[in-house]
Amino acid sequence: MSVRVRDNNNIPKLIKALRELQSMKIEVGVFGEDDSHMLMIARVHEFGMDIKPKQSQYLTIPAHPKAHGKSAGEFKDLFFIETDDGSKLLAREKGKDEIEVYFVLVKSVSIPERSYVRSTYDEKERELSTNMEKVIQGVVDFKITPQQAYDRIGAWLVSAIQEKIRSIQSPPNANTTTEAKGSSNPLVDTGRLLQSITWKVVRE
Secondary structure, three states, X not given: OOOOOXXXXXXXXXXXXXXXXXXXXXXXXXXXXXXXXXXXXXXXXXHOEEEOOOOXXXXXXXXXXXXXXXXXXXXXXXXXXXXXXXXXXXXXXXXXOEEEEEEEEEOOEEEOOOOOXXXXXXXXXXXXXXXXXXXXXXXXXXXXXXXXXXXXXXXXXXXXXXXXXXXXXXXXXXXXXXXXHOOOOOOOOOOHHHHHOEEEEEEO
């Protein structure tokens, strides 16, 4: 990384700006103080996780668009079915001789790793370095402040991570999940994860 310094008797001001740069760092991602539930979801997708029920025998996996985002307890007319292959389901009547499956009951769910923060950094490392060089040059030229420099990098990183989230297709959702939420993108559902990605500049 190379930065040009033009000496116009602004050395004290430059030293102050560079010290301020060194005293700051940028953090990007989902922060617990903003939404602890979304932080948990973000970590599950970033690193993967095996999920098991804590207070019941089974996890209830939505298998119908009307069940998506809801719990089985919100439906008062569900009944239990066990199929010949051992699948356990919660369903409700549809008309006279039909039923609709609303939930699949499972002992555990394995959420695969779908990194979007670490993978973005790995893929954009060279571009990030170039952008850092540009904003530092802006500070050296007194065109922007150190805070503005980090804010520009933060905004760029957030945009890159959001782009990564939108592009991820693998590992895919289970068929029941795709059908229930109406989307094949494993990281995009209500848009809350996308909206929760942000940055903050902190002083060390």
